[in-house]
Amino acid sequence: MAGTIATSAIVAAAWMHSAFRGPAYSPSHHANVTAELSPLLSANASILAPGSTGWSEAALRWQPWKSPVLDIIVEVATEQDIEHSIRVANHHRRPFLAISGGHGGTRDLSNVRNGIGIRMRGMKGVAVAEDGRTARIGGGILSGELAHTLWADGKQNVGGGCECTGAVAPMLGGGHGWLQGQYGLMADNLVSARLTLANATTVTVSATLQPDLFWALEGAGHNFGIVSSFEYKLHDRTPENEKWTYDLMIFRQDQLEDVYRTAEKLDASSQTVELAHWSYWLRNPVVDPVDPIIMFYVIYQGTTIPSQHTKPFHNLKPVSSQVNTTDLLGLAKVTLLDMTSPFCAHSNTTAVQRWPTLLKTYPISGLRSAFNKLASLPSPFNGSAFIIEAYSLQGVQAVPEDSTAFADRTSSLLLSPFLIYPISTQEVDEQGEQHGREMQQILANASGRPLSAYINYASGFESQEALFGYQPWRLEKLRALKREYDPEGRFSYYAAVHT
Structure with missing residues (x-):
């Protein structure tokens, strides 16, 4: 169902x-x-x-x-x-x-x-090192292609949840994913990269070779070059770690506050690296002809989910519940992000705007306001969705915050409306921009903290501080590196660092 x-x-x-x-x-x-x-x-x-x-x-x-x-x-x-x-x-x-x-x-x-x-699609080779700890990977490979190739070799990698994105670009923006609790962000698993710069020369960057440029690549990398290949950490898959179990529950809109208060309590009481939460708010007239429904996943690395992670949600009496076991590769299909899913379909007629907010805790009043906003969107936006990703932070916070350009290692929640609508007129585009900006600001205001936006979902309307952090030294360092390696702004078409 x-x-x-x-x-x-x-x-x-x-x-x-x-x-x-x-x-x-x-x-x-x-x-x-x-x-x-x-x-x-x-x-x-x-x-x-x-x-x-x-x-x-x-x-x-x-x-x-x-x-x-x-x-x-x-x-x-x-x-x-x-x-x-x-x-x-x-x-x-x-x-x-x-x-x-x-x-x-x-x-x-x-x-x-x-x-x-x-x-870059002609450059997607994968060569696993002799010791099995890393692989040399072509810059044109897709996330799903990489995960499936490594899985067949008995390996797994830290990757994003969506199979059809490129593997490199999410890594350059930090890269959240299912395994980050154990191994950190995608950027934290980068060992080295072959990087073609704005002057058409190619260099090797790593923690020891051009370390400042490597620092920038791990979180603001879209600004500094094209990655032709990269060396990436691998992790063994074993009978003990390859299975994942999920419980997908459907809730009605009037249960929203109870669902996320419950999630907040469980997140605060359990810091296990195996656990993740995932939500979709979607319109479905079969369940509710007026308001979006809440799809809430409890996802756990293991063949069963300990009851303390699911029983409190079942006490809320969801409309339905579906429990199943899959593997790391199967999570993409379960969360509707595999190659064949609607979210992976390419289109020149259907637009998608994303307006992300990174948060430490669920802003309950802001969630209600954002939900009401989603429910009241005009008819061109009827296919829109809202996504909440909640990941473990242990591996992310094990990396010193000043060691990479990725600025927000304290937020476990990634929230974003996906405003989906048929391309028609500039007026409709601008309506989407207005609605998206309002939802983003609602959540930031309700959290009581300045907006922090995930670069890989960024709309491009966010401030430099929202993208790269509010510590002045971060932007100063990025701007200095931008002036050094890309003085004419040749790489300024995705989350640009303004000098």
Whole structure:
């Protein structure tokens, strides 16, 4: 029942350096760029133009709100292909953008006009080290591809919950996920990276090689280069750790306060690394013809969930409950984020805006206000959802807070509306922006703390402090590194550091 409810509900459903905006598109200029770049590329690379074979697939993004506008897409196959692409883009004063999963959804991306896409999907190899502790991974691999490949080798990796995003981009923004309680964020598992800089040179960065740049890569990495490959920590999967059990409960809107007060008490009393909570607020007229429903997951690493983690929720008398056991790979399907899920469908007609807030505790009054706002959205937004992710923090907080650019290691809750609507007019886009901003601010105000926003969900309207932290030294360090490694703002199309 629960799976049917969730699926039907979803289906119902900048800044940049001005010198690189580029002149208006002209066929002759496009031909000049292609003619210069083509002979420099490797045998397995190619250049796609609008209307050519493969263009539609390569150019299609997860959603079209604030999308970049590209003149050509270079399907790179080697590190040198990336370097040549950047060098030619620089010569012709064209913006460029790395593409893997195409999931980026921030207004910064709309600053790419007449740009050159550097599509990384030809670089997705995985080579496990002889000692099995790390792997060398291509920068174009998707999160699901990486997880499945490593699982077949008896390994698991810290990764995000969604299979269809690129693996690199979430890591560059920190990277929350199921295993963070044991092993930290995705960024914390990065060992080294091959990084192509704005001047088209490639360097190796690690804790010992260019450590300041490595520090920036772990949380603000979209600002500093294109990762052609990276060395990443692996963790053995064993009969003791590979199984996960979930209890998916459906609640009505009038149970909201009780559900999240219960979750708050359990989070405070149990700090076990095996436990996570996950919520969707979704419209489903079968259960409630007026208000969204609350889908609440208790997710536990093990073949059963200890009753103290589920009984308090069952005492609230959910509409339904579904208990099952899966593995780490299966959690993507359970939470509707596998390759075949509606949330992974790419579309040029359905927009998605995300407005994230990172919090330490559930702001109950703010949750009610945000829920009421979601329920009252006008009809174009009927397919919208609200997501609350609650993860363990032990592994995250085991990493010193000043050791990476990721600023918020104290918040275990990631909340965000997903405003989903058919692309139609600028007016509807602006309505979404207004509603999203209001919901984001409602939650921040109710929490009593300044807004902290998860970079990987950021709308692009957030302040620099909200993205990179309120400690002055953090922004000063990032800005100094930006001036050193990207003085002309070539990498300023996702969560840009403003110098």
